[in-house]
Structures are given as structure tokens and as C-alpha cells.
Amino acid sequence: MMSGTQVDQTMPDDSARAVLLAEYEALKAEQTSRIVLRDRLMYAALAALAATLALVVQATGRPYLLLLLPLVCVVLGWTYFVNDQKISAIGRYLGRHLAPSLVASTHRAEQVLTWESVHRCDPLRRLDKSMQLAVDLLMFAVPALLSVVLYWTADGVRADLLVVSIAEALVTLGFAARVIVAADLSARA
Template identity: 45%
Template sequence: MTTTPTTPTPTVPADGEVTTGAVLLAEYDAIKREQAARTGLRDNLLYATLTASAAIAALTATADRTELLTLLPLACLVLGWTYLMNDHAISAIGRYVRTDLQPRLTGLLATPTPLFGWEHAHRRDRRRLSRKRLQLGADLTAFCLPPLAALTVLWTTGPHPPAVLAISLAELAAVAVLATQIIRYADLTHPTSPERAQ
């Protein structure tokens, strides 16, 4: 897990006066803490997905009931959607710091010194796009490939009741939606491209 430098929580002056700068720094500290917590949760969701996929596959093989494979897409969809929403929130926090909080604080301090340099520096890394593409591949592999594999095995080991087939087709559509959203939120823009709201 990547850690980023954070600004210490500002203290209220002895006279009790709270300045705008102190409030903005407190906001920065709070959202960076939220970002770090969400990053930890997001990373753990990958491990949870792998564990759930292995457990469901083992249960299906042990019980010799292929219809249990319909549990695997459901698990991947729930965990994958939670992963995606956390990943989006992490990116949104970084974008907010770069495009809103930093300019306000810079204007307030009237300083030529760049603030929160890390928020921009890691995006200018020339290998960022290749890492983002690899991450996109890993996300699709973790959350979309196991459900597709499970559904393929299910369909090729029939016959199954109509209800099971209906569930599997609904799950296929849901996995397609999840894959589309993962690709949409992958943030494969060039570091010098304008920030876009999502």
C-alpha cells in the first residue's frame, strides 16, 4: 500500500482564534485520513475477492453441485462494486485537493511556494499510465474473470432448471455493467490532461 505525506493536524492558537488557513489545513488532514482508510479497505477487498472465489469454487467441487457457482458472480459483484466506489472516492479526494483546496489555500497564503506537491508529483511520473493500465487489467481479472469462468462452467455442465439459467443471465449482465464501470473510472488520462469530474 502506498503512503503519502500528510500535513499535521493544525492546532488552535492560544487566543482561541480559528483562522481560515487552519480550517483548510484541518480539512486537508481529515480528507487525507479518509483517503488512507479507503485505500486500506480497497486493497483488502482484492484479497477478500480472491478468498471468496476460492471458497465458492471449493464448495462447489466438494458438494458436486454446479448451480452453487451462481454464488461466485454475486460475491464478485458485491465486492467489486464496493472496491470501485472506494477507488472512485480515493481519486475524487485527490482531485479535490489539487483543483479546489490547494488553490484556495495558496491564494489565502499568497505564497509562490507550491503546496501539497505530492498530489501532483505522483501523477507526473512517466510510468503512471502503464501502471494504471496494469491496475485496470488486475481489477478486471479479479472482479470480472472469475464470474465469467464460473458462468461458463455452469452453462457447459447442464442441464439446469430455468430459474438457475435466468439467474446466470442476470449475473452476466451485471458483470458486464461492472466491467464497464471499472473501465470508465480507470483514469487513464495523460498527467497533463485537464482534470475531469466523474
């Protein structure tokens, strides 16, 4: 039978562990919902690209419609990028902060939440991350820049829309630079 002091000494650890596990479950749920949203944004970007191209091809004499695509690409791309950053931040937090706290709460030397780091040890990680960077740029930056260039080469470019198109090109290049800078192409996370 346990004495009152033993119960009192174990309760804080049990309470702390329960709080840490609840935090883990909440963060994993948020991470999962962000992954679903991020992945759906790729399909939304493809649909927007197809819809804009269909609109431009059908609307002869209205090259200004090309200027819709940079706006759509950057907005969807930024939302995709921010979600991807949060997904990674949650994973880093789980591995660097929550896992050590769980280990400390158990008073054992064994590791917990090892999936948060083990799955990043794939020998093809650098190749996968490089390909993901290329796909992100091909999905969100390249179509936006191509549509601006196509607008610039079209007949009947208006001065006011030329200014808009230059601004769109600069914003798109800024977005692309931010995605490239944030890309973690290291062999291990």
C-alpha cells in the same frame, strides 16, 4: 508591537488557513482509511474466489453453486470500485481546490500540497493504470463470467437458475463496462 488592525487583518487568514488545514487532515484520513479498505477488498475477493471454487469442486452434482461467485465478485468489486473513485476524487479535490485555497490564504505564489500532483507524473503511469485495470477485471469480472459460463455448460441446468445466471452475466458485464469507462489511462492525472 502589532497594532489592533494588523492583528485583525491577519486573524482571518490564520483562521482560514487553520480551517483549510483541518479539512486537509480530515480528507487525508478518509483517503487513507478508504485505501486500507480497498486493498483489503482484494484479499476478500481472493478468499471468496478460493472458497467458492473449493465448494464447487467438493460438491459434485451441484453446479448451481457456481452462481454464488458472480454475486460475491460484483458486490466486492463494486465496493472496491466506489472506494477507488472516492480516493481519486479526494486527491483531485486536494490538488485542484484545497491547494489553491491554501496558497491564497498565505498570500504567496509558492505551491502547496505538491505531492497530490507530482506523484502522478511517473513516466510509467499509463502502464501502471493499464495493469491496474487488467487486475481489477481479472479479480472481479472474469471469475464471475467464467463461473456463469461453467454453469451454462454443466449438466442439469435449471430454467429458473438459467434466468438468474443470465442476469448475473449482464450485471457483471455492466460492472466491467463501468470499470473500463472510469479507467483513467492518460499519461498524467
